[in-house]
Amino acid sequence: MTLATSSGLVGGQFAPAHSQQIIAVVNPATEEQIGQIIDGDAQDVDTAVRCAHQTFVATGWADLPATDRAQYLDKLADALEARSQQIAAAVTEQNGMPISMSNYLNGPFVVDIYRYFARAAREMPFEETRFSDGVTGIIRRQPIGVAGLIVPWNSPHCLMAFKVGAALAAGCTTVIKPAPETSLDMSLFAEAVLEAGIPSGVVNIVTGGRETGAALVGHPLVTKIGFTGSTAAGKLIASRAGAQLKRVTLELGGKSAAILLDDADLSAFAQTVIPLCSPYSGQICVSNTRILAPRARYDEVVEVVVEAMRSGAVGDPMNPSTVFGPLVSERQRTRVEAYIEVGRKEGADVVVGGGRPKDLDRGYYFEPTVFRKVANSMQIAQEEIFGPVLAVIPYDTDNEAVTIANDSRYGLAGSIWTGDPERGLELARQIDVGQIRVNTMVSGNGFPFGGFKHSGLGRELGPEGVASYTELKTIYPMNQGDSAQSPLTTN
Numbered sequence: 001m002t003l004a005t006s007s008g009l010v011g012g013q014f015a016p017a018h019s020q021q022i023i024a025v026v027n028p029a030t031e032e033q034i035g036q037i038i039d040g041d042a043q044d045v046d047t048a049v050r051c052a053h054q055t056f057v058a059t060g061w062a063d064l065p066a067t068d069r070a071q072y073l074d075k076l077a078d079a080l081e082a083r084s085q086q087i088a089a090a091v092t093e094q095n096g097m098p099i100s101m102s103n104y105l106n107g108p109f110v111v112d113i114y115r116y117f118a119r120a121a122r123e124m125p126f127e128e129t130r131f132s133d134g135v136t137g138i139i140r141r142q143p144i145g146v147a148g149l150i151v152p153w154n155s156p157h158c159l160m161a162f163k164v165g166a167a168l169a170a171g172c173t174t175v176i177k178p179a180p181e182t183s184l185d186m187s188l189f190a191e192a193v194l195e196a197g198i199p200s201g202v203v204n205i206v207t208g209g210r211e212t213g214a215a216l217v218g219h220p221l222v223t224k225i226g227f228t229g230s231t232a233a234g235k236l237i238a239s240r241a242g243a244q245l246k247r248v249t250l251e252l253g254g255k256s257a258a259i260l261l262d263d264a265d266l267s268a269f270a271q272t273v274i275p276l277c278s279p280y281s282g283q284i285c286v287s288n289t290r291i292l293a294p295r296a297r298y299d300e301v302v303e304v305v306v307e308a309m310r311s312g313a314v315g316d317p318m319n320p321s322t323v324f325g326p327l328v329s330e331r332q333r334t335r336v337e338a339y340i341e342v343g344r345k346e347g348a349d350v351v352v353g354g355g356r357p358k359d360l361d362r363g364y365y366f367e368p369t370v371f372r373k374v375a376n377s378m379q380i381a382q383e384e385i386f387g388p389v390l391a392v393i394p395y396d397t398d399n400e401a402v403t404i405a406n407d408s409r410y411g412l413a414g415s416i417w418t419g420d421p422e423r424g425l426e427l428a429r430q431i432d433v434g435q436i437r438v439n440t441m442v443s444g445n446g447f448p449f450g451g452f453k454h455s456g457l458g459r460e461l462g463p464e465g466v467a468s469y470t471e472l473k474t475i476y477p478m479n480q481g482d483s484a485q486s487p488l489t490t491n
């Protein structure tokens, strides 16, 4: 199967595309074209959506016992597990994520997410009975319908699993629109869907760019949009979906803060600088790109951060020891370079990095970079750069650290590093973000994930993630002795 002639999976088959437009896929480490995909048009989207809709209304998928749907999710996890290394390598070739990270984030991490949703489907009370005010009611969670799932390039398989896993657990059918930068690997995902025996029409895929995504958002038979990507695109999607009262879950940008308290163990923090603050060269939405340092320890913190960023090997993302691969595209690197200029003009100092690595003459590489003398009001502290660029910001009191952390239009994630976990917990309660860690890097699939403010709308993962693909219905059954008359009837 080649995505150069098919716009994706429709009704269990790689249907020939209507669109004749293609998008070139480039390896960001070599700048060479490695493939091409169809830029699906409105008709391709319509074909896939109609198939998903027909499957939803006419095949019994939505009414299948949740335990049966859970079995399909487990089978999908198995099929993906068998292909995880292939998928990870294919993603790295397209988006430049270091292979050691891709092997995990597009491999076992994804498998665990589908297994989690299988458990969630088994455990979710899709129907419960409630007694209130002397009345009995049945509360039924019903799948919402056709879910349009729009995925970005930065960690495609896990961000897709957040959506596909929840939608299938709930009983929805789906149309996935992967990012054009990372679509070649979707043929492996499609193979896994077929191998898992998921009934045809439940999982459909249409490749393409923004217009393909926009056609999915605008399609009247799509009842829910799950989206991860930029805040700008998220706002557009929310407004278009709002015009049709379409449900949305949006996971958008971030400018998260790592707060180092005055009693923090800096040697422990040093180990987390890259995975927490600049994973995948900062192209991960939860990166803690603002590092808040107590003024008395400011120089010490800058030194630790600089040393940590310097320690990461920059180079070929397929090399297992690489920590910083290339940025995903020329456009992304240009954007990062523009921010470096902005930061300099604003009066911040580049302590390390700030340009293209001298020894790499091809690939969209950018040096790991640290800014000091950063004020939180600066553009480089307020806007999501999506590159390996960290800003160290001084503060004087714990209260000021909280104020700075919250002084952001975003509210996705954050962390607190302290010798006193209780003090850390108390501050964590005051930070307006969807998830915050105290002295830890852990996360779990059973916990809601998403953002406050411009970081998104709604939550993925956990039972909350499944619930977002359902509608609630209250059924009042007739009980013995009930009157069929309305209490409003006067005669």
Ligand code: NAD
Residues within 6 Å of the ligand: 150, 151, 152, 153, 154, 177, 178, 179, 180, 208, 209, 210, 212, 213, 214, 215, 217, 228, 229, 230, 231, 233, 234, 236, 237, 251, 252, 253, 254, 284, 285, 332, 335, 384, 385, 386
């Ligand atoms: P984007 O938001 O434009 O694209 C993400 C996905 O949405 C892609 O599949 C894209 O085709 C689709 N899309 C874009 N506009 C759409 C629209 N109007 N309607 C429907 N679908 C649409 O992101 P990008 O252009 O790849 O990256 C730009 C910036 O976005 C980055 O620099 C970064 O700041 C941010 N970003 C954030 C995340 C995240 O995880 N939160 C992921 C990717 C990019």
